[in-house]
Amino acid sequence: MHNGYHYPRAYATALKSRNNFERFVAEYADVVMRHLKSYYAIARGSRVSADQFEAFCQTIGAFCHPAPRDIEQLFELGTVERVFLVHELTFDAIELATRLHTQLDAAGIDLRLKSEARITSVDDIGVDLNVSGRQERARYVFNCTYAELEGVGVELKTRIKKELTEIVLIAPPPQILGRGFTVMDGPFFSIIPFPASGLHTLSHVRYTPHEALANLDGAALRPVRTNGIAMLRDSARYMPCLARAQIVESMFEIKAVLVRNEDDDARPILVERSEKGGRIFSVLGAKIDNVYELRDFLRSQVWN
Amino acid sequence: MLSSVTAIVIVRERPVDSEMIRRLLTALTALFVDVETVIVANGVSVDQSLTLKNLLERLPDCTILFLREEVHDDVARLLGVDHAISDYVLFATPVQAEVDAIPAMIAALREGNDLVIGEGKGGVIVTRSWILAGLFWLFRRVYWLIAGRPYEAQPPHFRILSRAAALYIATHGDGEVLVRARTFGSGFPAAIVPIGASPPLPARGTPTRMAVAKALRLILTGSALPLRFASYLGSFGGIMSALYAIYVLLIYLFKTDVEPGWTTLSLQSAGMMFLLSLQFLFLSEYLIQILSSSPPANRRHLVARESRSTLSGRSSRLNLVDGEGRFHIGAPQRFVSPHTK
Numbered sequence: 001m002h003n004g005y006h007y008p009r010a011y012a013t014a015l016k017s018r019n020n021f022e023r024f025v026a027e028y029a030d031v032v033m034r035h036l037k038s039y040y041a042i043a044r045g046s047r048v049s050a051d052q053f054e055a056f057c058q059t060i061g062a063f064c065h066p067a068p069r070d071i072e073q074l075f076e077l078g079t080v081e082r083v084f085l086v087h088e089l090t091f092d093a094i095e096l097a098t099r100l101h102t103q104l105d106a107a108g109i110d111l112r113l114k115s116e117a118r119i120t121s122v123d124d125i126g127v128d129l130n131v132s133g134r135q136e137r138a139r140y141v142f143n144c145t146y147a148e149l150e151g152v153g154v155e156l157k158t159r160i161k162k163e164l165t166e167i168v169l170i171a172p173p174p175q176i177l178g179r180g181f182t183v184m185d186g187p188f189f190s191i192i193p194f195p196a197s198g199l200h201t202l203s204h205v206r207y208t209p210h211e212a213l214a215n216l217d218g219a220a221l222r223p224v225r226t227n228g229i230a231m232l233r234d235s236a237r238y239m240p241c242l243a244r245a246q247i248v249e250s251m252f253e254i255k256a257v258l259v260r261n262e263d264d265d266a267r268p269i270l271v272e273r274s275e276k277g278g279r280i281f282s283v284l285g286a287k288i289d290n291v292y293e294l295r296d297f298l299r300s301q302v303w304n
Numbered sequence: 305m306l307s308s309v310t311a312i313v314i315v316r317e318r319p320v321d322s323e324m325i326r327r328l329l330t331a332l333t334a335l336f337v338d339v340e341t342v343i344v345a346n347g348v349s350v351d352q353s354l355t356l357k358n359l360l361e362r363l364p365d366c367t368i369l370f371l372r373e374e375v376h377d378d379v380a381r382l383l384g385v386d387h388a389i390s391d392y393v394l395f396a397t398p399v400q401a402e403v404d405a406i407p408a409m410i411a412a413l414r415e416g417n418d419l420v421i422g423e424g425k426g427g428v429i430v431t432r433s434w435i436l437a438g439l440f441w442l443f444r445r446v447y448w449l450i451a452g453r454p455y456e457a458q459p460p461h462f463r464i465l466s467r468a469a470a471l472y473i474a475t476h477g478d479g480e481v482l483v484r485a486r487t488f489g490s491g492f493p494a495a496i497v498p499i500g501a502s503p504p505l506p507a508r509g510t511p512t513r514m515a516v517a518k519a520l521r522l523i524l525t526g527s528a529l530p531l532r533f534a535s536y537l538g539s540f541g542g543i544m545s546a547l548y549a550i551y552v553l554l555i556y557l558f559k560t561d562v563e564p565g566w567t568t569l570s571l572q573s574a575g576m577m578f579l580l581s582l583q584f585l586f587l588s589e590y591l592i593q594i595l596s597s598s599p600p601a602n603r604r605h606l607v608a609r610e611s612r613s614t615l616s617g618r619s620s621r622l623n624l625v626d627g628e629g630r631f632h633i634g635a636p637q638r639f640v641s642p643h644t645k
Contacts, residue, residue: 009308009389009391009467010307011308011365011389011390012338012621012623012631013623016622016623047468047471048389048471049474049475051386051387051604052385052386052387052388052389052471054604055386055387055389055604056389058610059367059389059612156627157627157628158627266337267623268623268625269622269623269624269625270624270626270627271624271626272626272627273626293622293623293624294624297622
């Protein structure tokens with residue numbers, strides 16, 4: 001959960017991220033790793049200067065304090081402008097999933113995972129769907145299938161870019177263990193504890209994306225190689241201790257981003273209402289705390 | 305629409321034209337999704353401070369930086385850049401001709417330029433006595449000779465920069481020169497847009513003491529040439545001392561009527577001068593290396609107080625876009641969770 005720090009060039013996204021962070025941490029306190037120490041380093045050649053980053057943190061009201069000397073010394077001299085201690089946390093994905101399952105059960109919601117859904121017809125009062133061979137009818141459909149938004153039979157006006165991305169799980173050296181590091185703002189990297197596996201994730205702006213499609217009906221994106229070594233070697237230029245990290249495995253995922261926001265820092269949530277009947281909402285949001293934004297939106301709508 | 309812009313306005317002795325700032329922001333709002341303002345109050349009076357505080361209550365997404373002491377306007381502009389978090393940075397006076405020229409400036413920006421300069425007659429005109437005008441002319445000539453690049457006579461009253469260009473000037477050691485440069489080099493395409501004439505707004509120049517201090521600083525730090533000259537002097541002194549020592553030895557060997565003690569004393573002073581010259585040479589070279597690798601000075605200590613407006617054009621909307629890319633206005637207040645407050 002970025003707490004806004006990740007978007008120094010998009011105030012609106014940063015502010016919402018910051019507000020939603022507080023809400024998420026309060027509501028899901030039991031799955032949040034509170035003892036995590038996170039650091040943001042502003043690289044030389046970054047798209048923001050250290051002064052601008054500090055001013056930005058003050059503007060959104062996010063904690064930002066110069067990192068102690070021993071943390072600064074983890075970085076190769078001259079590669080970063082300044083390092084800041086920030087308040088950014090992570091959560092245990094397995095514990096969160098368990099808790100949400102319990103909540104869904106308690107609310108009596110019929111959850112069908114690993115099912116294929118396809119919209120068959122839409123009229124003024126509802127939507128017909130085929131869910132793994134069973135015909136269903138719903139008053140409204142919320143299509144939250146992330147990178148497969150058009151796969152359920154909805155046409156989108158918004159252009160979405162699909163990227164095959166790789167995140168590497170590493171066994172970090174002792175200096176990094178239990179700490180999160182993000183080097184901003186440009187083709188740099190981020191190392192964050194991944195409680196579900198007891199390891200750290202390493203992602204890199206340049207090497208995490210493998211290939212991309214701007215057309216959703218294009219050929220399927222499949223991993224053919226790993227960029228893990230390139231990620232680790234480039235990161236070790238900034239943090240030499242990473243040369244002693246061990247790559248454990250790579251996780252591949254299809255990432256979806258709005259084409260119009262690809263070059264800026266803004267990461268708004270897409271809520272596109274289908275033109276026909278207006279009963280299908282296609283939602284694309286990449287961050288866990290986006291749920292609050294969406295909830296506020298849903299509550300502002302008139303439902304019939 | 306373009307993503308976001310920060311308008312930087314420097315306020316000194318002239319009264320703040322809040323109506324003009326409002327017009328400027330209206331023009332920008334039509335072209336950018338997010339617009340913020342950074343006003344740098346550079347050595348303003350108490351009355352001006354009160355006016356600015358009142359303005360803050362009416363302007364959304366505005367930051368006012370009250371400086372501890374009056375600084376050169378170019379330093380104040382760089383301070384504004386240090387506080388800008390948008391994708392584009394606009395320097396504005398503002399005057400009506402600038403407001404009218406905003407669409408043309410943005411059109412030049414869309415063509416891929418990183419620096420778009422708006423130039424027209426009138427506007428802020430700095431008044432200098434003929435002595436100061438002469439000294440300024442002399443400084444610019446000397447600076448060009450030493451640094452090999454011009455120091456532009458016109459302050460950067462109206463120009464728009466991409467984030468990359470703004471960051472380049474903010475983090476570069478020569479930021480105070482670059483901020484008024486008409487080009488940053490081949491990596492940053494620049495365009496000049498003619499704007500309409502404005503009524504002249506006379507403004508006093510930088511205080512003489514500050515201007516002289518700045519001129520000397522820029523001449524000494526704009527290039528390694530002055531320090532290199534000191535280094536050459538050290539070399540020259542060393543060579544002359546060595547030659548003098550040889551001369552003394554030759555006199556000792558070939559002349560008979562030398563006063564007792566003259567040779568010893570002369571060799572001692574030549575040796576000392578030689579060592580001092582060497583020290584001078586090495587110290588100058590070290591200084592050149594240290595200065596060339598040291599980062600530019602931090603300017604944030606110049607800010608005495610930073611005030612932000614409580615109004616925000618962004619706070620009433622969700623970070624949520626529809627199929628057309630329009631932001632959605634937020635839920636009614638009764639539905640908003642107390643955690644967001």
